Amino acid sequence: MANDLSYSESYTYKLFGKLKQFFKHMNYGIQLKKENAFFFKLNGNESTIRILHYLAVSVASKGNQWLFTSITQNEIMNTQFYIDSHRYKRLSPVGKNRVNSILAVYELALKNKYKITDLNTEASELGNAINREIEINLYLKYLKEEVVDNDTQLQEELIHLAFLINYFSQEVRTDAEKEILGKHILSLTNNSIAKNCDNI
Known part of the structure; x- marks a missing residue:
């Protein structure tokens, strides 16, 4: 350094x-x-490390510079080409940079054998509600053979990635999609995380 x-x-x-x-x-x-x-x-907690990694890159690059040294932007663009996401195509340049940075953080973690630790039932329930995009499933199938040990691990990685992309790149969903998702989450009456969001 x-x-x-x-x-x-x-x-x-x-x-x-x-x-x-x-x-x-x-x-x-x-x-x-x-x-x-x-x-x-x-x-420490792999989820927290990934989020901090993304935030550090986001702040340091101001959204328009590729700061990763162990993965190239072309590698991420090849992944995007493979996924062929209509959601990605409609993003603004800043939105595309955010998603590319999240995928880079994610791919580096998985390739270095760092895995998300067991998610609790309520987080999994929310994650399954959020993770309805075929693109995220395609992305992890793309990586599955080399980095994910089993289907439970794959599901937890899917949930985590779906959360990160939806939280940090909010334009990934249309307003109508956000409204439908919000209503679905609020219908999870036995989920304490959803209840806490409803109280805000």
Whole structure:
């Protein structure tokens, strides 16, 4: 990192110290661990790590720069070509960048064997309501053989990806689709997450 950013080694370690303090202050159970002389690794909840990864890229790139070094934008565009999503095609350039960044975060995590931990029943129920897009299913089938161990794991990855895309790229659904989904979620009367949303 010091070489890439032209920082001194001591300043780089100071930055890592600040980052460790940030994670401790956030209290999300994420820790920065030194793997060896060259690598640091984030340990903790995989869902939180993926969300923070996307947010960090989004803020640093301001939505229009490709900051990933271990996956190219062309690789993600090839995935988009394979999926051939009508939803993706109708997105604005900023919306396409958001979705591409989310897919890059997701693909990197899966290719490095990081998996979403068991989702609770209520989160799964909400996820199944949100995940009705054939495109997300196609995407994970595209990756399934190399990265997902079983169908339960695949379903949890689908739910997580559907949530991220729907939350961070809200133009992925039309207003009419959002209204239908909202009504469906509110009909889940035994789901405490849906009840909490209704109370807001």
